[in-house]
Amino acid sequence: MHPCGNFRERYQQELSVFTTDFGRIWTGIGILLLITLVPLSASPYMLYIFNMIGITAIAVIGLNILIGFTGQISLGHGAFFGVGAYAGAIFSTALHLPMLLCIPAAGLTTALVGMIFGIPSGRLKGLYLTIATLAGQFIIEYVLIHWESLTKGTMGITLPPASLLGLSLRGDLGFYYLIFISLAGMVWIAVNLIRTRYGRAFIAIRDNDRAAEGMGIPIFRYKLLSFGISSFYAGFAGALWAFYMGSITAEPFNLGLSVEYIAMVIIGGLGSISGSIFGAVFITLLNEALRFMTGLLMNSDLFSTSELNIAPLREFVFGLAIVLFILLEPRGLAELWRIIRSNFRLWPFSY
Template structure:
């Protein structure tokens, strides 16, 4: 009987999956996602597009906070840098969209190294406040940038043609977001199972013990900031393409809270948890609005005029609820359900 845990070779410990069932269900899921534009309405397709590019940003903070244990409240700063790097590259510098997209990863990565330097001596709340201050510095600098950054007006952009593929239609842009999210998932999974990813987890669990084992804390913490900022910057650029405008108001501080809510609700340190958390957190306001719409009346008007505040409350309740009742998040709940199914009736 296959136990699912016993491994005989080192390669089996780091393989993405050795389960034929997981491979089959993953293939079915990918086929379903590729075919989604032909089966779903424009509204639902737009909703799935938001989930996909949000997942890219969530994987960015998963590398930093989930893998390395470094808390960041300023990831919205990297989102802004990525969005503005792409917009300025296309509209001001006349760069091809492909090169501008690369720049949306490189520039946040450089700033990630700069912000990462204080992380070498700061931990916990102090590091969180430092990253929060960084996001406000970025937004203030953009607002003071005049015509070059668009100041408070922002920069209007259109969906580009990448590698000869026109992304102006909703279907094409959805497929682009799907490709980017799949690449981000594969990158993060392989990054986690590499020696770098294992070093980051060791730092998260006990940095003193990790240093004793020969892990260079300076190198790996800065590398975590670099990879995290690059992924988040790409997500910011894709978000700008989706909105057709890049502005400071388009990247509110609430996005940083949303990112933390995603990895906490989904399960810290897990790529699968980031996927579950993204779906849950992006869906939560929609489900709440739909529930309120059934009631109608004055409450629906209040929800409509206070959408930003309602989102903040929902994210806070989700974080508190999961930390109180199941800190493992949705990934832990999923594992319980899967094991109950696989080992039934022996489990009981």
């Protein structure tokens, strides 16, 4: 049991990932359930949703490292995701690399692109940097469509069937394992990254860049590094997505996707790795639920006869979710989860 208050005595305790064995055990049980129970019991549609959540979560963790931990707002994450998808597809079709090599290579390529578009952060901060990344989003989108010799323009690229170490990786189930092993690895890296000197430098830059500079942190280098790591996550997720989908076009990687990723970061909780996963789960489920609802409403008598168009309400609810979270719980789902937990823990003397 926790007492209320902070009674840590050593720095190791401050750095610990799990504060109690209780959390450790439940995390283990959760992972076990994800590996065993879910693939056996879930329908293909459920597996598809799980896979989408997993891919999205990887990308959102990357963005959270940039926004939540380093404090640099980027509106180009959707485009970086697209760069990763195209890089994976091109490595696979043009160079015939195996998938196991393609995905990390795509991540590294995207990290390079991300660092190039992170260069303005050397001179700009805050609003101006946000606008610069917005420009990056449009420029990358343009290049993806118009560099026809490489990306085949609006035709898109069809990838060869995915295979891993000679085993053919068909269907949702195979990808489920691949995606969740990747997600677990990426979460592990991110959680530990935050505890190293790099992560602490990121947090120092977020909290006060001048003080960080004064304490001897070369902030431009660390900002670039943060852009690189964040884009690596986006590119990795993008390449996974490309292999999972089987064919890609430049269309989905627009500003809307970038906005959706930032929404996930905020709704999940800025500066929280678990929050990124919560955000990815929340928005993906919200999207699916709204799709289901609009499908249901469109077929009902009330709306199919009237002139009103029900589909745009999805966009409205998405916007409403962002606005409500910012106004009511700006620290996101991670904070809600913490409050619920501590309520249980301190019951009946919660305060």
